[in-house]
Amino acid sequence: MNIPFKVDLKDQVAVVTGAGGILCSEMAKALALCGAKVAVADRSLESANTIVKQIESLGGQAMAVVFDVLNKEEIIKAKDEIMAKWGRVDILINGAGGNSPLATTTMENCMPDTLSNKKEGDITFFDLPFENMRWVMDLNLFGTVIPSQVFGEEMVKAQKGNIINISSMNAFIPLTKIPMYSAGKAAVSNFTQWLATHLAPVGVRVNAIAPGFFETHQNAKLLRNDDGSYSARANKIILGTPMAKFGVPQDLIGAILYLASDEASGFVSGINMPIDGGYSAYSGV
Numbered sequence: 001m002n003i004p005f006k007v008d009l010k011d012q013v014a015v016v017t018g019a020g021g022i023l024c025s026e027m028a029k030a031l032a033l034c035g036a037k038v039a040v041a042d043r044s045l046e047s048a049n050t051i052v053k054q055i056e057s058l059g060g061q062a063m064a065v066v067f068d069v070l071n072k073e074e075i076i077k078a079k080d081e082i083m084a085k086w087g088r089v090d091i092l093i094n095g096a097g098g099n100s101p102l103a104t105t106t107m108e109n110c111m112p113d114t115l116s117n118k119k120e121g122d123i124t125f126f127d128l129p130f131e132n133m134r135w136v137m138d139l140n141l142f143g144t145v146i147p148s149q150v151f152g153e154e155m156v157k158a159q160k161g162n163i164i165n166i167s168s169m170n171a172f173i174p175l176t177k178i179p180m181y182s183a184g185k186a187a188v189s190n191f192t193q194w195l196a197t198h199l200a201p202v203g204v205r206v207n208a209i210a211p212g213f214f215e216t217h218q219n220a221k222l223l224r225n226d227d228g229s230y231s232a233r234a235n236k237i238i239l240g241t242p243m244a245k246f247g248v249p250q251d252l253i254g255a256i257l258y259l260a261s262d263e264a265s266g267f268v269s270g271i272n273m274p275i276d277g278g279y280s281a282y283s284g285v
């Protein structure tokens with residue numbers, strides 16, 4: 001793996017949630033290549049173990065920890081394992097998050113005849129079950145809040161720490177079809193500012209990155225047709241992205257390393273940095 005530049009994270013311990021996934025596994029590897037000891041956290045032990053092996057084969061240090069980001073007891077248990085092994089937590093990346101097809105409408109807009117002409121398979125906003133909507137909201141918002149409580153407390157004890165949340169373009173302007181993912185990421189951005197302010201006096205920085213569009217498991221159904229071609233939505237995204245392409249996980253690494261390094265970004269807290277090929281700057285006209 002190539003990283004764009006190196007920052008010095010030697011002797012620092014980083015916890016990356018969702019690190020078994022496509023974007024955050026790259027972040028975990030990049031931190032390890034800069035000298036951090038990385039706790040690869042995921043709800044899937046298999047995915048976490050795979051990434052630990054990859055980090056070790058790159059010459060880095062890593063351990064797998066398994067928890068659901070919504071289960072405080074499991075997170076505390078994992079934190080105790082990390083503290084027992086490495087004695088500190090300096091960096092937390094709150095990467096676990098995502099949408100659910102069960103909280104996604106099939107149409108972009110509600111038209112005058114949407115209800116009267118409803119066809120089999122149509123899912124309107126009014127059909128979305130509360131429990132599915134709550135699942136998405138919980139995962140994105142509380143999946144960021146609860147690990148921040150558990151690992152943030154250690155950072156406050158050490159009077160030093162760094163939390164990086166993963167927001168989204170949806171936080172600035174919501175995308176059609178995915179109301180709760182949009183609201184959830186807006187909440188993540190808002191919480192980032194809140195926590196940055198709350199923890200500033202104790203030397204803990206809190207920032208977010210807002211990735212544009214990257215093809216991963218969670219958006220595959222929205223971006224690809226059954227035959228593998230781009231969906232109409234994917235083509236729309238590319239049209240709305242001045243650089244006219246999807247991002248690749250490597251595109252996020254420079255921002256993560258910058259925010260992770262106190263030397264590089266020691267006076268930066270409370271920001272939400274777009275990494276989006278210009279998407280958030282473009283009105284579409």
Ligand SMILES: NC(=O)c1ccc[n+]([C@@H]2O[C@H](COP(=O)([O-])OP(=O)(O)OC[C@H]3O[C@@H](n4cnc5c(N)ncnc54)[C@H](O)[C@@H]3O)[C@@H](O)[C@H]2O)c1
Pocket residue numbers: 017018019020021022023024041042043044047067068069070094095096097098099139143166167168169210211212213214215216217218219
């Ligand atoms: N893919 C994109 O275009 C895009 C854009 C903006 C933001 N994001 C955000 O980036 C982050 C990573 O996304 P990705 O595309 O790499 O997703 P991914 O699906 O590849 O990875 C997500 C990982 O999180 C883990 N996970 C899910 N729920 C969990 C839970 N409750 N507890 C613990 N682990 C859990 C999964 O096992 C998986 O390994 C997410 O927060 C996502 O919302 C993605």
